[in-house]
Amino acid sequence: MSGGPSQEQRDLYRVAFVKNCFVLLVRACDVMDRHSLKSAEEPHITGELVRCARIIVEREDAAPWMEHMEVLDDPPQAVAGRHGKRRPRIDIELVRTGRGMRPRFHIEAKRLYRSDSVNEYFGPGGLQMFVNGEYAGGWSSAGMLGYVQSDTCAVWLRRLAAGFAARRVEICASEGFPDWAPAGWQGEGLDGVHTSLHDRHPENLAPIQIFHFLLELT
16 A cells, blocks of 8 residues: 555645635735735735735634644745855745645736736746746746736736737647636635646756736725
């Protein structure tokens, strides 16, 4: 008999962990003063989101699964050949603490507020950081978070879907996987989560699944 979980079990656990990460962010967004952040810069918004998430997980009445959740703001990442201040920094890192290997979920956040926001979202400083192995190199999934500061989430979802289709080559969209597919999560404010799959460079890294989610600040 095998002494550990099967690959299918590990995959199911990973999805459940990722979903909990987004549930926590949604709840944090619900308690922070969103309207005061309508024109704020990304680090300011992310700092407030992480601060509120920490408040939630440290409450006496926090859900049991939150007991081992840690939320980090702008932590440096370990990348070969990059040291000290040259290390890339992911916007948000969520960690499940405990014995042994700790599951981690990395999120890159971008403001959605002007005509070139789609370029920034999918560009070298956005989603392509995952494709190039700068972020989440050791993990099978990661997240992109859009801070909606103009129009609505529905409008920006359409723009991002069109932007994705126009950039399939540069973002290494995997063949045989839907370009921009709903994750199929219902309730908890997660109905709008979408997902995509991307090949990575260097090629020794397995494809990475990206979960896309928008938070409305208007």
